[in-house]
Amino acid sequence: MAMADRLFNRGQYEEAAKEYKSLAGQEGIAADEILFRLAECDRVAGRTAEALKGYVELFTRHPESTHASRARFLNAMGRTGLERRKLLAELDSDRVDLETRTAALYHLGAEASDTEALEKCVKLAPKGKYAPYANLKYGTILNASTDPAVRRKGIEVLLG
Secondary structure, eight states, X not given: OHHHHHHHHTTOHHHHHHHHHHHTTOXXXXXXXXXXXXXXXXXXXXXXXXXXXXXXXXXXXXXXXXTHHHHHHHHHHTSOHHHHHHHHHHTOSTTSOHHHHHHHHHHHHXXXXXXXXXXXXXXXXXXXXXXXXXXXXXXXXXXXXXXXXXXXXXXXXXXX
């Protein structure tokens, strides 16, 4: 596994995938780990359809995996339009780890101009990775309002 991980980290995704595949089914190697790493190889190599199949297989067969939430998020990000928004909204749950949940809320808010999702992203993790971006997008949306009180709040958010 370490050798396959090193290949992946060096950008040798095809070689890493071969190594991961050779580890599938071996004793002591978790199936969900292999599925996630193979899907990641497909994603970074530009094989989006194969990656999405891998993510779906992972969270369907291994819903309790430590990678399940991340696989759901990456699956959502590989989709478009209403389907993406629906899948991102499903990740707004206490059962989803905070980093994945805030990432989903940020992307949902940014894509749908959903001020509630952006505000929730910041409230859940005010010092989190997505908080500054969510605040910027949230303030910008509020600032575009025709209501002076809403615009004022937008300016406050942006100045904060």
